[in-house]
Ligand code: KG4
């Protein structure tokens with residue numbers, strides 16, 4: 256009989272605008288497919304109604320491709336893992352209903368995975384994975400969270416954002432600068448050619464480990480509004496990289512401040528960065544320097560696993576199945592799910 260550690264898991268992720276499926280076998284990632292939805296680019300942000308309709312169109316092909324690339328068929332699948340929340344309600348329902356249908360028809364367990372927990376498990380996709388306990392920073396377009404991961408499945412949320420998510424701040428500021436969506440990678444690219452000391456944007460510093468990015472976003476707006484309209488286009492053309500570098504350095508400092516304080520307060524030995532914004536080169540450099548200076552180990556998944564993907568959902572399920580955590584078919588989508 257197959258031991259739990261050999262189980263072949265099909266993971267499904269549809270919480271936002273990426274339709275994703277992955278196969279994990281015995282804890283090893285065999286295939287990972289992510290279909291992004293470029294249709295949101297022209298609106299400068301994700302349109303929930305369009306996202307869920309696109310998931311409907313994509314989900315079967317994406318799941319089939321993940322199976323084919325892993326050279327397996329549905330009859331080889333031992334469990335179905337799926338994101339149940341947090342995320343966009345309509346988008347979650349597409350993945351969840353698809354996963355439930357597969358689970359019921361194949362007669363295999365369903366494992367509902369919290370999307371944030373999935374991001375935490377993205378550092379377990381590839382070796383080496385961090386030892387417990389570790390601090391995990393999850394920074395994406397939808398979330399900013401600092402989590403003390405004490406043991407497998409045991410987390411304490413130390414801090415969250417009080418307003419915008421880190422990626423949301425990048426995206427909104429990029430929009431103000433006239434850059435295409437999603438703006439994070441654009442700002443990152445331009446910042447590498449600019450002067451971070453060109454303009455000092457104010458840094459928010461809250462008590463505890465919470466984050467706030469709305470102030471720095473608004474200060475960019477005021478800064479741009481201070482330039483006469485007739486000159487603005489020219490000004491942006493001339494100073495774009497410097498503005499990006501200055502904004503990015505403010506955001507990176509604001510992300511690093513609670514993280515470094517928490518690392519010292521918890522006397523932690525390892526830090527993990529996950530979520531789309533952890534692909535940011537300024538953040539990676541700052542975290543690497545902090546870890547090096549303080550003798551800590553840093554774990555950052557490869558960029559494709561930092562973004563939303565199903566490999567992290569199937570990997571989380573592999574760990575959950577090891578302690579026999581499965582979900583009933585009555586599992587419902589929870590757009591505001593918190594990390595238990
Ligand atoms: O994890 P993710 O794919 O989706 C969510 O769960 O939100 O993260 C997407 C976010 C977007 O806001 C995008 O602008 C940001 O991650 N992002 C970056 C970079 N790459 C992606 N932000 C800053 N620098 C980057 N290199």
Ligand code: ZN
Pocket residue numbers: 370374395397530562563
């Ligand atoms: Zn995410």
